[in-house]
Amino acid sequence: MEAIRNALDFSDFPRLDLIVAGSVGIAFIIFPFFPHSSFAMSTMIQFLMFSLYGMGWNTIGGYGGQVDLGKAQYVGIGAYTTAVMLILWDVPFWVSMPIGMFFSVVWSFIIGYPLFRLKGHYFAIATIATSLVLKDIFEVWDFVGAARGLEISPIKYHPPDFLRLIFREDVYYFYVILGFFFIGVLYMNWFRKSRLGFQLRSIKDNEDVARSLGINVHWAKVKTYAIATAFVSMVGSFHACYIKSIEPEDTMSLDISILIALMAMLGGAGSLWGPIIGAGILIPLKSYLKEWLGAQAGMVGIDLILYALIIMVISAFEPRGVWGIVEKIRRRKRN
Amino acid sequence: MDILVGSLFAGLLIGMVLALVALGLTIIWGVMDIVNFAHGEFLMIGMYTGLLTAQGLGIDPLFTLPVAAVVGFLLGIICYFGFVKFLLRGPMVAQLLGTFGLMLFLRNLALLIFGSEDRALHHGILVGKSFDIGMGVIVPATKLACAGLSVAAFVAVWLMMHRTKMGKALTATSLNVQGARYMGIPTEKMNALAWGIGGATVTIAGALIVNFWSVNPFIGLLFTMIAFAIVALGGFGSVPGAFFAGLVVGMITELPGFWDFFTYTFEADWMVDIPMTSFKYMWVYVAYFVIMVLRPRGLFGWKQ
Numbered sequence: 001m002e003a004i005r006n007a008l009d010f011s012d013f014p015r016l017d018l019i020v021a022g023s024v025g026i027a028f029i030i031f032p033f034f035p036h037s038s039f040a041m042s043t044m045i046q047f048l049m050f051s052l053y054g055m056g057w058n059t060i061g062g063y064g065g066q067v068d069l070g071k072a073q074y075v076g077i078g079a080y081t082t083a084v085m086l087i088l089w090d091v092p093f094w095v096s097m098p099i100g101m102f103f104s105v106v107w108s109f110i111i112g113y114p115l116f117r118l119k120g121h122y123f124a125i126a127t128i129a130t131s132l133v134l135k136d137i138f139e140v141w142d143f144v145g146a147a148r149g150l151e152i153s154p155i156k157y158h159p160p161d162f163l164r165l166i167f168r169e170d171v172y173y174f175y176v177i178l179g180f181f182f183i184g185v186l187y188m189n190w191f192r193k194s195r196l197g198f199q200l201r202s203i204k205d206n207e208d209v210a211r212s213l214g215i216n217v218h219w220a221k222v223k224t225y226a227i228a229t230a231f232v233s234m235v236g237s238f239h240a241c242y243i244k245s246i247e248p249e250d251t252m253s254l255d256i257s258i259l260i261a262l263m264a265m266l267g268g269a270g271s272l273w274g275p276i277i278g279a280g281i282l283i284p285l286k287s288y289l290k291e292w293l294g295a296q297a298g299m300v301g302i303d304l305i306l307y308a309l310i311i312m313v314i315s316a317f318e319p320r321g322v323w324g325i326v327e328k329i330r331r332r333k334r335n
Numbered sequence: 336m337d338i339l340v341g342s343l344f345a346g347l348l349i350g351m352v353l354a355l356v357a358l359g360l361t362i363i364w365g366v367m368d369i370v371n372f373a374h375g376e377f378l379m380i381g382m383y384t385g386l387l388t389a390q391g392l393g394i395d396p397l398f399t400l401p402v403a404a405v406v407g408f409l410l411g412i413i414c415y416f417g418f419v420k421f422l423l424r425g426p427m428v429a430q431l432l433g434t435f436g437l438m439l440f441l442r443n444l445a446l447l448i449f450g451s452e453d454r455a456l457h458h459g460i461l462v463g464k465s466f467d468i469g470m471g472v473i474v475p476a477t478k479l480a481c482a483g484l485s486v487a488a489f490v491a492v493w494l495m496m497h498r499t500k501m502g503k504a505l506t507a508t509s510l511n512v513q514g515a516r517y518m519g520i521p522t523e524k525m526n527a528l529a530w531g532i533g534g535a536t537v538t539i540a541g542a543l544i545v546n547f548w549s550v551n552p553f554i555g556l557l558f559t560m561i562a563f564a565i566v567a568l569g570g571f572g573s574v575p576g577a578f579f580a581g582l583v584v585g586m587i588t589e590l591p592g593f594w595d596f597f598t599y600t601f602e603a604d605w606m607v608d609i610p611m612t613s614f615k616y617m618w619v620y621v622a623y624f625v626i627m628v629l630r631p632r633g634l635f636g637w638k639q
Contacts, residue, residue, distance in 0.1 A: 067428045114628040121370045124431055125563050126627050129620040132560065136617040254556065262432050269428065300451065301443035301552075308443060311436030316421035319429030 007190035014330075021273065028178055032171045039291065041170045045242065047283040048177045049235050054263045054275025055184050056231025060224045061261060062269035063197055065204030066116075070127030071260045073134040074229045076252035077104045078236025080138070083150045083246055092163040097237040104233035105226045112225045116218055128254060135252040149247025152240065165241040173242050180238070184231065188272055191227070200224055204270070232260075266314055268323025277322050285310070338599070342592025344474060350585020351482040354578045355489060355540040356558055357565035359411075359533030362492075365509040365572020366529040369419070372434040374562055375555030376441035377534055381407055381541020382550040383449060386456060396456050396546050397480060403542035404535045411534025415527045438555065445552040455549035481543040488539055492532065493574050505529060509572055557616060561588075564623035569633050576635030587618045 010018055031044065053071065060066050081100030085091035091099075111130050118126055139147045157166040167173055191197050199220045202210040211217050240246050250256075259282070267278025289303040318325065360374050381403045388399040414437065422433040466474050496502035507515040508525040516522050548554075565584050569576025626633065 061428070067431055069431065114624075118627055118631060120427060121368075121431070122567070122627055122631060124427075125370065125567075126624055129560070129563075129623045133617050133620045133624070136620075258432065258435050261428065265428050265432060299447065301446035304443040305440060305447065308436045308438075308440035312418060312433055312440065315425060315429040315433035315436060316418060319425030 003190055006193055007186040010189060017273070025182070028181075032174060038170065039287075041174065043284055043287045045170060045174055045177055046287065047279050048174075048181045049239065049242075050260070050263060050283050051276045051279035052177075052181060052184050052235045053232055053260045054267070054279050055188050056228040056235075057260045058188070058228075058264050058269060058271075058275045059191060059200075059231075060221070060228045062264055062271070062274065063192065063204065064200040064221060064224050065270075066221060066225075067120075067124045067261065068127050068225070068228070069124050069254070069257045069261055070129075070131035071228070071232050072252045072254065072256040073131040074104045074108070074232040075236035075239065075256060076134065076138060076246075076248065077107060078233035079240035079246045079251050080144050080150070082237040082240040083152055084144060086152060086164060086241075087150060090164075093165040093237065093241055094163065097234060100237045101230045101233045104229045104236075108226045108229040109222065112222045116221045116225070128257070131252065131254065131257060135248050138248040138252065145247075147248065149245060149249075150240075151245040154244060165238070173238075177235075177238060177242075180234065185272070185276075192272060196220060196223060201270075262311060265319070266321050268321035268326075271323045274321060274323045281322070338592060338596040341473075342589045342596065343586075345478075345592065346586040346589035347582060348474070348478045348482040348585070349588060350582035351485045351489075351578075352540060352543055352581075353561055353565060353585050353588075354581020355485040355543070356537055357562040357569070357577045357581055358489060358492060358540075358574065359535075359537040360562045361566045361569065361572055361574065361577045362505075362536075363529050363533040364566060366505060367423070367509075367526050369423070369430050370434060371533070372431070372559060373414070373438040373441055373555075374533075374537060375557065375559030376438050376445075377407060377410060377537045378541040378544070378558050379445060379550065379552065379555045380410065380441065381538030382545040382548075382554070383445065383541075384538060385542030385545045386454060386550060389456060396542070397484070399542050400484070400539050403538040407534035407536070407538025407541075408531045409534075410538070411530035411532070412527055414534070415530040419530065420523075420526075438559070442552050442555055449552060451551060451553075453549040453551045456545055475547065477546040481546055484543060485540065488536060489574075489578055492536060495532075496574055501528070560623075561616070561619055564619045564626075567623050567633055568626050570635040571633060573633065573635040576633060580634065584619060584622070587622055588615060590618050591615055 010021075013021075028044075028048075032041070053075070057068065057071055061068050078097070078100040081103055082093060082096045085096040085099065086093070115123065115126055115130070138144055144150060152166070154166050154168070157164055159166050159168045160172055161167070162172075165173075165176065199210065199215045202213065202215065203217055203220060207217055236251070239251065263278035263282050264275045265278070266282055267276065267280075268274035286303075286307060289306055293299060293303040293306070314321075356374075356378060359377070360371060363369065363371050384403045384406045385396055385399045388394070388402045389396040418433070418437060422430050425433075466476060466479065494502075496506060504515070504520045505525055505528065507518065507520055508522050508529075512522055515525070561584060565577060565580045567580075568583060569578070569580030
């Protein structure tokens with residue numbers, strides 16, 4: 001009860017934030033009733049998925065300050081668990097998703113325990129290495145379709161199938177992921193005020209001081225890593241049902257991991273709204289660049305060049321993100 | 336037996352080249368404590384430089400090294416003054432993502448200019464020739480020459496780092512930036528120099544590798560990860576460490592050969608079923624992970 005009350009309590013934000021956040025939330029709910037293209041709809045779903053990934057990353061990377069660039073492996077574990085269970089044993093999404101989360105969390109403990117002996121760059125690169133190892137294994141593992149990947153054929157089911165999450169129209173997917181999104185926001189709101197949230201922030205500021213205050217630094221990091229993993233794996237399961245064809249190259253590649261971290265940084269790591277703002281800027285930008293420039297003949301890669309330039313400019317000149325700018329302006333006003 | 340010796344030899348030769356790939360990364364890392372994700376992309380640019388110079392001027396690929404070195408040096412300096420300098424003020428996550436952006440930029444620029452198909456060299460005085468060194472082991476002449484030239488480049492950099500004033504200033508900067516600045520060393524210039532040397536060594540390695548490896552714009556990431564593994568194993572910022580670690584990683588990439596040897600020797604049928612060649616580079620990542628966890632300083636490292 002206490003936890004739920006804490007999760008619903010947004011009173012420590014300024015009123016302006018709450019008005020903006022509330023109106024954006026309502027806009028999401030009524031968005032499908034307005035005329036929209038299917039491109040806008042799929043961009044919207046992508047945005048919600050990636051803001052959930054970003055929220056997961058934000059727990060360990062934003063509040064905890066541990067730069068994790070291996071989140072894609074958990075997208076893969078979640079997606080593959082759901083897809084394999086659905087294809088082979090006809091297990092509904094709502095059962096296979098928690099199982100996928102369980103696998104991801106177990107794997108995160110196995111690699112997280114040694115991983116958190118490392119710090120800084122060394123940690124970041126080690127997470128990339130684990131992710132690439134898992135991707136290589138999935139690329140040769142015949143049980144999960146090796147490099148061809150798996151395909152969920154929607155013909156066998158009768159959409160709309162709410163148990164297995166097989167729909168013909170995107171609008172159903174939109175509301176499912178929107179539900180996850182709101183739960184995610186509430187969870188993060190609880191998390192940042194929880195004991196673990198405060199412990200993490202003190203670890204980020206100064207690890208030695210945190211240890212001297214009696215915080216079990218290693219265990220706090222491993223726990224948070226598992227929480228971040230659960231988030232990512234959940235959305236990974238959704239990804240399998242939504243995209244319906246998964247392969248190691250596009251679910252587990254390094255680009256996904258980087259994109260997740262990049263969004264959180266762009267929005268402002270370590271704040272509740274940061275990942276959402278970051279995803280809201282980056283995902284539409286990426287899809288529109290691809291739609292607009294990606295298909296032009298003789299210009300292969302031009303959209304990614306622009307995208308890379310944007311990454312470079314942001315990280316060189318505004319590394320604290322959009323939320324960092326907002327807070328800077330506010331602080332100036334207050335003084 | 337010949338498989339074993341052949342794999343051993345191939346591992347050593349490729350290891351010497353890989354060590355040169357990692358040398359630039361370890362210098363940059365040691366001096367500035369920054370991770371360069373674009374390292375593999377520098378290598379890719381070196382490979383294209385070697386290839387295009389050899390084809391354009393019609394000279395032997397082994398003589399393109401000076402061109403590649405100049406291109407790499409300029410590339411490193413431009414990247415430092417145009418971009419990396421600004422990254423240094425930000426938090427670590429911004430540095431990681433910034434160099435990742437640089438990597439994406441260079442990769443897609445190459446894709447735009449050169450297209451996505453594989454390109455390879457087909458001419459040159461050494462292409463196609465090989466030596467029989469006994470016991471049925473045949474060594475391609477290009478690999479042998481590349482390994483030799485790598486070692487020469489390595490020795491040159493080592494001498495520069497240890498015997499010249501400039502190299503000593505670089506080492507001082509990597510040991511303690513503040514102290515070096517108090518002693519009158521222009522640390523800003525030293526940072527730029529580290530990027531220049533790092534770029535030059537890795538493009539030389541690229542121009543060597545293109546002699547026996549086809550090039551496409553996506554080849555960079557593999558070499559970036561291999562270089563990270565070598566640097567981790569050898570110790571961050573250690574030049575001799577990078578050399579020995581390069582040899583070890585070269586051996587690791589030849590694991591499939593050793594695997595075949597043991598399969599035939601013990602006639603173990605279960606070993607045949609495991610597709611070892613698909614895992615060729617996975618062992619490099621595994622090695623990186625294990626080394627980092629067990630001995631974060633690496634074999635020869637002094638920087639924690």
